[in-house]
Amino acid sequence: MRHFFRPVNILFVWILFGISNPIFAQEPALLRGVVLDVSNSEPLIGANVYWEDDLNSGVVTDLNGRFQIQSKELPARLVVSYVGFEKSIRNISKSEAEKEIRFFLKPLEMSLDEIIIQERRPDEQIRNLETGKATIPMQTLKNIPALFGEVDLLRSLQLLPGVQTAGEGTTGLFVRGGSADQNLVQVDGAPIFNPSHFFGFFSVFSPDALDKVDLYKGNMPASYGGRLSALIDVTLKEGNNEQIHGEGGIGSISSRLMLNGPLFSDKSTFAISARRTYADLFLKLSNNEDVRNNKLNFHDLSAKFAFRIGEKDKVSISSYEGSDFLGLDEQFGLGWRNWVSSLYWAHTISDNSFFDLELYNSRYNYKVEFEDPNAGFKWENRLSESGAKGQWTWFTSDKIQSYWGFQTQYYHFAPIQLDPAAGSAIESIQTNPKNGVLNSAFAGMTLEVNPRLSTEIGLRWGFYNQVGRGVDYFYEGDIPSDEVPIVDTLSYGAFESMNFYQGLEPRVALRYLINDEFSLKAAYNRNFQYVQIASNSSAGLPIDRWILAGEYVSPLRSDQVSLGLFRNFNENRWEFSVEGYAKDIRNVIDLKNGASVLFTDQVETEILSGDGYSYGLEFLLRKNVGKTTGWLSYTYSRTWRTIPGISLGQKYNPRYDRPHDVSLVLNHEFSNAWSAGLTFVYTTGQAVSFPIGTYEVDNQVLPLYSEFRNKDRFPDYHRMDASVTWKNPDKGRKWRGSWNFSIYNLYGRKNPFAYEFREVLNGKINYDPDVDGPVVSREQSVVMTYLFTFLPSITYNFQF
Template sequence: MFTYEQKSFLVYLFFFFTYLLLVNQASGQQTTPVRGQVVDKASGEPLPGATVSWEGQAQQGTITDENGNFILPMRETSGTLLIRFLGYQSITRDLSEKNKIEALVFYLSPEEWTLEEVVVSERKSDDNVASTEMGKNIISGQELKRIPALFGEVDLLRGIQLLPGVTTAGEGSTGLFVRGGSADQNLIQIDGAPIYNPSHFFGFFSVFNPDALSDVALYKGTIPAEFGGRVSSLVDISLEEGNTSKIKGEGGIGSISSRLTVDGPLFSDNSSFIISGRRTYADLFLTFSPNEDIRDNQLYFYDLSGKFMWRDGQQNKFTLSSYYGSDFLGLRGQFGLGWKNWVNSFTWDRRINDRNYLDVSAYYSRYQYLISFSDEENGFDWSNHFAESGMKTTWTYIPKENSELKAGMHGQLYHFAPVDLQGSLESGIEPLDSHPRTGLQFNLFLSGKTEVSDRVSLEAGLRWGNYQQIGNGVNYLYDNDDPQGSEQVIDTLEYRLGERMQAYQGWEPRFSARYRIASGTSLKAGFNRNYQYIQVASNSSAGLPIDRWVPAGRYILPIRGDQVSAGLFQNLMDDQWEVSLEGYYRDFRNIVDLKQGANVLFTDNIETEILTGNGWSYGMEFLLRKSSGNTTGWLSYTWSRVFRKIQGINQGLPYPPRFDRPHDLSLVVSHQLNERLSFSGTFIYTTGIAVTLPVGSYEVDSQRVPLYSEQRNGDRFPDYHRLDLSVTLKNKDKGRWWQGSWNFSVYNVYGRKNPFSYEFTTIYNNDIGFEPGPNEEASSARPGAVMTYLFSVLPSVTYNFKF
């Protein structure tokens, strides 16, 4: 049965839809509009972002959606359509009253002199000013490939880290910390399916092959109501669709890995495929080492992705996407650590009529990881996995131009498997008696946007989520129902399969408004609330492959995040330059942190190892961006602060988490010198990460041990800065079936030694590498700090090709 709140929400939906339909009927504008699709003449691929207007009325036109479709109000008399797209030859089409009611397809041919420089974008040139969206950034696959790369590996998440409002935990990490949120508070999804560990190589690289990506959108401000489940940000990634005309391919051979992508028509010009693979070969070189200790090690990652598309006329489009990735580190057969991602999604897009669209999607995402330690006395195998399945339906209604209504539902099932811990035969380690955890979540959402006037535009949304932890499973009982006060279990409640163990619900309103001051300037403001029902219990802010995800339950409450933001947006020089200044304040409730010395891997009583509290963050973000011309790039600067307040940590006083970095500056520049030669560079400067350094030391059994105060993260590493440069040289291959290019990159050009970690130890003979032994006596000894850094100057070369 529905609760009172659920019934109220359904009644609200019914009256809202009825109102919109009545208003639409009364408007007297039920004339049939002109509808059609704009596609690439050579490949048959749709062109999102193309401009369609009546000749002589360019300012009153429209743009094509992600499938190349458009709807344009009909003129009373016959007229001429003008279709334009950057890098393509513009065309005109005379329409009569008869063919205005037909579905039309317009084929655009690329301009020969820009054939290799075409960038398909879903955004209008003035979208930064005209839309109600705040805190949204889009990076295309072409932009990513121009950014200098570590080891020659172009990386999606490393590119996002260069945007304002996004920080990292330090060198060698792809973890994202957006506007004060931790890494697990970002919803990262591939074609609508979430991915739980988006990194390879312990965070040095992301799992996304750049050749297989269409574009990526980062939402850190007003997240649309159709998305939920995380309180910090949304990273929406779209895989590329294959072309429908002929078989094509591209790839690269880099310093540590190679990649290959092939796409083309599947059965006809109504279907296509794209398959992409990548693998490192660092482990292959290890086998040639004369050192047996090195030769027996294993270190590799690989991934494989594919997407299949089929169109049934102009009304139905079906896509199936899949991704699989694996990492493994093995040391001399004694220690092993591995993790795997498997993500699948299916979507059905249907155009019901000129004003109504239906999108249906289903997905399955699974993540598993293991630790293996070979030792007769202390050996063990520890493994775990969890999965999320979901189905989502979205209905889109366009009552008139510049207005849109969306409504839908989203169901999710989380399953966290019990920990599998097996000790070796003689180790004496007992198997861990743990239980599964299952969460069921149901969401309804409704959103709408409209142009109130030439100056004012509004967008509002409402999302309602109902979450239940269900059996089979157990709830442990403690004295005074407080697992932090007493860790002793006094009783256990067992639940059957599907039986409700705990339930939460929450309303998530979203609102944003835009006021256009002038044609190229606007003010925006917004509010966003999100609930998160699963989170990570970890003492590593950077994110590790073995992080323990836990669902909300009897003792762990869902996180609630509220954000208010406002900004000034301006475009200059015919929309070639974008300038924005945004400010925000974000409030977090019910976030968790670990007790000192907590153990979350080898226990089923996770609630006894964590503490719960609140947090807040605030900041200002500046962005100057140029997206057209021979020279492109952006300059971003962020000033921000992040704090947590949790009883039992830092004496109950506010403290900054590790990723609190008040100053963050990034400069990205790319310049096309001529048809064959291009340059790019990035410069990064950030405040050092917050850490807890020892205040003294003491001796135990003739060993000096650091002494730490109760204050958490009261110190900082030195400031971080780095310059990267790259040059791309295309071969003279015009007109050939094979096109190649060389990329030369230098990471950390001036050799800055940015600290990765500090070890506090005893230094003998003023030499950090000296170890006293029977034949080598120490003449002096003193306590000291030894800094470890990962990279100095690091050159790399990559050969890229297309065919």
């Protein structure tokens, strides 16, 4: 049994205080309401609400568009405003104040000189408490030039400071020195194990189906946990309750369609989205029979149904399913599938208190088949996580907000099963299952100490049990290794406790408002993570081995401190920020040299654990209003690991350590019909290990590597993309269409995807002695593989 902390009294007293406070405190008189978009009845998040004769009384709407504001002598005039919408001013009477008031705002017809790319209040980055939080509005996302014309959420997030990629064409995110598995990617509260298609070239998120996306790199709220580095919180779009709407697109490699509207009445809505690639259809047009018999496709399906049950309750049901399949001439097949579902219930307890409940299930499975008379096999595996989360929120006033709740998560990693085909020489393999239960309690409070100083404090306490069924192996000398014998095994029944860990996660954030356009923020976060990936691929593969904390693998722990300066200029048209961070990581794992983890039941013999740290500076200059909008970001960061047994125990860089990272994103509106986008990225090459020599075994020349890991680097990476969009300028039509022309890698840079060290015959990479003649020269050479140079694409988008 392992114990990290024992501060029982601290958490219980805090939770007791949060529960008892509403009972003993005198509730102030509050006016409550909700702000909605008149065109689709969707809530407007971050709308400003204030009394006309008291500008300092303002509050903003929450995630459901709701607000609570201190009441006053009525009647009085209440003002509601939101960027890009007409202002609403209503005279509030005493009778209206007794119930929830609804405001429906009408979108503005924006002029060419006032294009707003924000879906938030203009001074939000100055006044909020978040450091390391980033948002890309959906409209901006759709204007960024994209690979194959496929607008991609995760690839767009790579353009923000502090977020790096594994390499060309991949969607894996490495946030502030953390690996990709240290990110919690969730859709409507349900986590996704593998958020990518085509081995990481595209993400699973169709942009038409998304309502908003929040990226947390710094002070993650205490209501979230289970990952160290980042939270990518994706919310699916709800349908409108007025009439059927649709949008979609036909692109170079896939097409998509989204429909939404009322379901049974104006109190229920639906939104359904679908996307499918047709790359496999193009393969059938090939004259090469080997190519024609290949299969290559992916699809996405998502749906969200929302129901308003009276004035106090709202229920929504969300589901996403997506899969990939790659088949090579009916001999080899690889497929993987995500399926997540969630149920959300929002209940208004009183004028100033709310309860939210989430239930979810996430499944991920993959299958590999190889047809061969001598070595054929079928290999499949399944991972799942199910959970429940409840949260109470209480608005004491417009200056104090507190919340508390619980979360239960159950992990089930099914046995890895490899079944050989009839007559195959391969032996059958089956591992034991891995299961874990994580129960967490959390509480937090946001307090405006005075008009300049605000703070948020939070605690999260996790209790983790590895449970049966399962098996623990015990080794000679109590050190797991493939070089020492197993001296004993211990089997556990279903849900029998195997190993226990606990961890307390304090969170604190401060914001000091120097003036209306300048603020200073600081934050500290501790996080624990009880599941991680053991992989020798930094880009992430669909068959990566997930590992739960257990007898030999301790939970990951990180402590991060961040400090930021935030400055707005020219009436909030320009934003500038600089953030610094330092992060310490404990119990991080990495593979031994030559390790193989895919099929072994003793995975602890193939990995080693140690510590790591990272630090960095992030600069962001962003323009939000005008004909030209966009941002310029620069990140300087370093990431190190120190693991006994790797690199002779000396510190080394993981592959995703890239000290310099520059991103430029520009969008320009030429007219109501024409617009253009441009992106430029530059990063230091990723860290790798190149051979230092060769040696010969059985007449084969093999590369020899140094004991020191990742001492070399790929060449620096840079690329420019461009796009032009034409929209039908005609107004009043129900069908609205647009054409997007984009070019990926505008100047044809040959960025390396991989290097291969092999023997080259007669100075030619693909020399075949059986076809091209006798071999007259042999040399050991470095062969670089690159994926794309100049890549144009065209997409037709529509709305109705």
